[in-house]
Amino acid sequence: MAELSTIDIIGGGPGGLLSAILARRAFPSARVTVHEAAARGVTWGFGVVFSTQALDFLQADEPETHALITPRMERWQNMVLNHPDGPVTLDGIGFAAIGRLELLTILAARAEEVGVDLRFGAEVDPSSLRADLIIGADGLNSRTRTEANAPSLTHMSNRFAWFGTPRPFDTLTQTFLRHPKGALNAHHYRYAPNMSTFIVELEEEAFAAHGLAEMDETESATYCATLFAEVLEGAPLLTNRSIWRQFPKLWCETWTSANTALIGDAVHTAHFSIGSGTRLAMEDAIALIAAIKAAPNVMDGLTSYQATRPPIARKIVTGANTSAQWYESFSTHIEQPPLDFAMSYITRSGRVPPEKLRALSPEFMAQYEAAQCPTS
Structure with a gap:
């Protein structure tokens, strides 16, 4: 040693x-x-988000710290994709989050x-x-x-900014918006009983068209809160070094x-x-x-x-x-029907084969496969 x-x-x-x-x-x-x-x-x-089992490694190597963190985490079992033409629930895609x-x-x-x-x-x-x-x-x-x-x-081309909001969401949710100036996407999840992370993302051309580069943090937060007012239910977006970046x-x-x-x-x-x-x-x-x-x-x-x-x-x-x-091209993906869009989303990393997806999200897969083969 x-x-x-x-x-x-x-x-x-x-x-x-x-x-x-x-x-x-x-x-x-x-x-x-x-x-x-x-x-x-x-x-x-x-907030910081983990998959449901992501802290299991910590329990094995530092159980005392694991025991301190896990009771403070917000947890949920499903994920929701708010497609412009209707929401899709991905069952079994659980996460946990903490500030x-x-x-x-x-x-x-x-x-x-x-x-x-x-x-x-x-x-x-x-x-x-x-x-x-x-x-x-x-x-x-x-x-x-x-x-x-x-x-x-190197850097990705999309722009994104991290905001917070006093609107607690039931699940990790992604909300996709069509807009004449370019589509927007928000990744949002609660990390405390009364607070959520709210990440807004745009493709490069949309970022320029919306004029966000000319806005300061407060102006960006107000502008994005207006665009996402429906899902925010009128709650504001809060800033904390919420600058627009490329990943x-x-x-x-x-x-x-x-x-x-x-x-x-x-x-x-x-x-x-x-x-x-x-x-x-x-x-x-x-x-x-x-x-x-x-x-x-x-x-x-x-x-x-x-x-x-x-x-x-x-x-x-x-x-x-x-x-x-x-x-990087989510604006084209959202032109798919909601279920096809959800399948494109959930298989995007190439690490979820169909058989695993059937075990992971049986309700979504049943809905998706029924839509692919409708009864006559």
């Missing part, structure tokens, strides 16, 4: 905090420090409970650290990532360099349409600490992490990129 006396973690998101918790348990005599540039209690965005700030608060408290030194408002230069192990969990704009990690970064597709071929390892969005991104970004970061943390704990020294542990973790993550990232590609 590797022996470590100091571990520095750059970034206090879910992956960074979980890696700190796991490191303290694996190496109880080590000093574990998390350096987070933001102040305590400050984060961007609103991002609440998740971070739980993880920070747990980290301090096990003896992690949390330093908020502390932006550090990774090259100045002299720890036995350095973990870069500092997100897309990572200062820990270098050219040695062989990063590849970044990041992948690093090399996840380690010297005594440094990258996790989460610092090393890869996964499109929000499959809800796996936070899960991947947390699973990276688990894999990294487990690899180092099982190795005779840090360098062998990092070699093991590099060999075993990227191939697993790559499958999910590839599925996310395929899913994202479907959204």
